[in-house]
Amino acid sequence: MSSTTTAAGRGSGPPVLCVLDRAYRGAVEAQFFHALYGLLDLHGQFQRVDVALRGAAVTLAVEEDVYRPSVRLGTMTLDTLPDYRGSVRDLVAEDFTVFVDRDAVTALGFDPQRLVAGTVLLDPAELALRWPEYDQVWFV
């Protein structure tokens, strides 16, 4: 159904930069309904929505192709847990700019070359320079 959501920039709301610092917000109780889903679902209301991942949230953009989020509880296999990498790929595919804080990536021991394709690696001080491009900055 991602084809029903077109590129960012069709809505009348102000251009917004969403800053995410906190990565993990539940799995079984959240499933698809997590912060990145919210951005994917709501961005049609705004002229533009971009995302800045900082702190532990940069791990959402670390490319990973083996792990499948799934858990067995009783006789049920729940394979609808948050797929953050998939959501970051969706954000990029739908024309969000996804900034990833370089210092946080290296501080956590990840390779800056191994991020989801299309994300933009940024030095921490550079992000603040981009704030004037947006009418609002949200700390999500």
Added chain:
Amino acid sequence: MARMERRVWDLLLILTAAPHSGDVVTSALRLSQAVLDRGGSVRVWACGYANMMTQDTFGDTKLPNTRDPEGHYPSPSAVVQRMIADGDGRFGWIACTACSEERGAVHHVPQVRHRSPLRLATTIAGARQTLYLGGA
């Protein structure tokens, strides 16, 4: 007069973290399942906002996923109900009545046992091991 045997559970998990705040709920459920898989029994005591998970107002599924309207997404209460049913008497879920009332979250699914915090010590005494998860 026959003396009533009090049931002893293998593990009591006191879940003090709010759902959607971290990995604690998922960890508690996975830990419970691991104990059940080894043949043990587990009881969860929901403290604070953990009582929101078993409200009967959820229904069986989460709200529709607009990006996957055909997908199946069980609600938190459905997950707990399923674990209780599949646990065949070895998995139990307790709602704290004080925490539930404080949050106006008093409509739990019928499989959940309601218990006053005044019975916390008794509940702990009824388990071989007790683990607090969440840090409240």
